[in-house]
Amino acid sequence: MPKSLQPKVKQALHEIWQAETREDAYKAFDWFIKTYEDKYPKATLTLQKDREELLAFYDFPAVHWQSLRTTNPIESTFGTIRHRTKRSKSCLTKDGMLHMMFKLSECAQKNWRKQRGFDYLAKVITGVKLKDGIEVTADNQIAA
Numbered sequence: 001m002p003k004s005l006q007p008k009v010k011q012a013l014h015e016i017w018q019a020e021t022r023e024d025a026y027k028a029f030d031w032f033i034k035t036y037e038d039k040y041p042k043a044t045l046t047l048q049k050d051r052e053e054l055l056a057f058y059d060f061p062a063v064h065w066q067s068l069r070t071t072n073p074i075e076s077t078f079g080t081i082r083h084r085t086k087r088s089k090s091c092l093t094k095d096g097m098l099h100m101m102f103k104l105s106e107c108a109q110k111n112w113r114k115q116r117g118f119d120y121l122a123k124v125i126t127g128v129k130l131k132d133g134i135e136v137t138a139d140n141q142i143a144a
Contacts (some may be wrong), residue, residue, distance in 0.1 A: 009036065017069060019134040022058040029055075061120040062133025080108040 012032045017023035029051060037044045047054070057068040081104045092100060129136040 012036075017054070022055060023132075025055050025058065058126060058132055060133065061128075061129055061130060061135075063120060066132060080104055 012028070012035070015028040016025050016032060019028055029047070033044050033048060057065050060068060081101050084100070084104055122133070124130075
């Protein structure tokens with residue numbers, strides 16, 4: 001991909017996952033495919049194949065979207081463990097390594113902050129229906 005085109009493609013992709021509603025994301029997605037399909041058929045085919053999975057975060061509370069769009073929580077969780085296990089790889093048995101990883105994660109969790117909107121987690125677990133990050137109730141379902 002030419003360097004001059006990269007900012008335009010990046011901006012078009014951002015318009016998909018930063019859309020306010022799933023409908024707006026679908027429109028941006030369709031525009032992206034139509035615009036870049038001829039030049040980048042493999043990339044657009046991959047996006048089309050995974051469309052629903054890529055936009056699944058619209059089924060969760062809007063306060064969780066920022067965390068769902070990133071892998072940073074996973075990376076930071078295992079950063080401490082990765083740092084320590086590299087240095088002691090050959091010194092431990094499998095059980096000893098698992099025990100050490102568990103203890104390191106226990107220590108690391110003391111520094112974690114709460115998930116934004118953690119009070120919504122119970123609703124997500126119980127299967128409350130959400131549309132574009134907003135809980136669907138009898139009141140707002142009629143208005144929609």
